[in-house]
Amino acid sequence: MENKKIQIFDTTLRDGEQVPGCKLNTKEKIIISKKLEDLGVDIIEAGFPTSSPGDYKSVQEICKSVSKTTIVCALSRAVEKDIEIAAQALQYANRPRIHTGIGTSNYHILYKFNSTPHKIIERAIHAVKYAKKFVEDVEFYAEDAGRTENEFLAKICENVIKYGATVINIPDTTGYCLPKEYGEKIRFLKENVKGIHKIILSTHCHNDLGLATANSLSGIINGAQQVECTINGIGERAGNTSLEEIVMIIKQNSHLNLFTKINTKLISSTSYLVSKCTGMNVQANKAIVGINAFSHSSGIHQDGVLKKRETYESINPEDVGINKSSIILTARSGRSALSYRYKKLGYFLNKNSLDLVYSIFLEYADRKKEITDIELKIILKKANINNNFLHKTNNNTTNNRRINVV
Structure with missing residues (x-):
């Protein structure tokens, strides 16, 4: 037809x-x-x-x-x-x-x-x-x-x-x-x-x-x-x-x-x-164009989207002019999202390090609506594993850091 x-x-x-x-x-x-x-x-x-x-x-x-x-x-x-x-x-x-x-x-x-x-x-x-x-x-x-x-x-x-x-x-x-x-x-x-x-x-x-x-x-x-x-x-x-x-x-x-x-x-x-x-603000949960339309804060959803976007998104954000989905860190977020956000900042956490940081993250997240990049760095310091960072130097990266096994 x-x-x-x-x-x-x-x-x-x-x-x-x-x-x-x-x-x-x-x-x-x-x-x-x-x-x-x-x-x-x-x-x-x-x-x-x-x-x-x-x-x-x-x-x-x-x-x-x-x-x-x-x-x-x-x-x-x-x-x-x-x-x-x-x-x-x-x-x-x-x-x-x-x-x-x-x-x-x-x-x-x-x-x-x-x-x-x-x-x-x-x-x-x-x-x-x-x-x-x-x-x-x-x-x-x-x-x-x-x-x-x-x-x-x-x-x-x-x-x-x-x-x-x-x-x-x-x-x-x-x-x-x-x-x-x-x-x-x-x-x-x-x-x-x-x-x-x-x-x-x-x-x-x-x-x-x-x-x-x-x-x-x-x-x-x-x-x-x-x-x-x-x-x-x-x-x-x-x-x-x-x-x-x-x-x-x-x-x-x-x-x-x-x-x-x-x-x-x-x-x-x-x-x-x-x-x-x-001067008419778009409501956050407005379909297609709301700020939350391609944002994920639930740990289950974040894990699914990080594995394959289509798991929890029927529309590719790029199709409507948005570069990518957003992973928002809240008290509902899981380890996958936390690890992803740290990687975006240049920090690579192994399982033991992630578990330690995650427990501190939840204490912060229970008090706040959303955890920012600045607070993620504060959480790392509070985890007292800052001395374990290794400076990663490759052709394109000058400030990436990896957290070793604790």
Whole structure:
């Protein structure tokens, strides 16, 4: 079976920036957009131009800064003025896309718009038709599609396809769906919407229940061809689908017969850049990019990884731009890890020496979260075997020391 390409639509600069306390200036957005282009994303959603003069300027400058091959997208509501401003902001883009849409669930129709399903369809059609006057590539979002009845969702999708939508976004706006439900929704649309084969179907999942990545995965398994996501999973409330997670799931699972054009070796540096610019720290246990993602402190795990990395790591850290796994010394660490860390410092301990040093190490480790290289040297001195060090001199090493049998 031929592998199917999944387009990566990055919305770090739009949905990602909607995190409270996160504000990017135009210069920072340009820096990030260029990094996203290097990373290999297919579409950059540069902002929501009508929201502020600053966002308008950022979208405009990003269009000037990125290469001719990258699609630059601007968000709008299903409002003529919004669409006009988005089009103006995109005027310098070689491949512009307007992303317009409206809420389709009963919650939105009744309470947000005080409207009717029929009027919502009319507004959706008008928005797409109006956006087509400015750009050829029009993406329509059915906001809160996760809580929208499938039959109505199919009807609105069929209508916007008829009037020129090139991409249809199926957002799980409140992170409501379970993966099976979301996948079935995508499958229902693929099987019941006339003209669906003409357009790209996109996922846009939020992480309110921690299911954003799982829902996006279920979506593409069931026929979606585009994933909307953010670096580090940042975004409204609990965040969005994490780019690094969905990309590495696809990369690591060849049986899915899917691929992206992301250069995964740039994931770590991109994550760091976004975290630095936004001021949003990455949680330590965050998959792929968290500081603990390739760190080991349990003695059993450390021993396994030192013998063969794959024992406790399904991802090679080098694949995401990290040089190597980290062996962290704590009270849970074993002799293998301790010996390994001493070797990194140039000290080679035999069994008797290691046993003696290890007992002292545990006394320190029980009092501290982590043992540093400085403390490892202190522990050696406390073991009172410092006089047994032999200076090792070979072609490349001038300060290695070996601990003799005690």
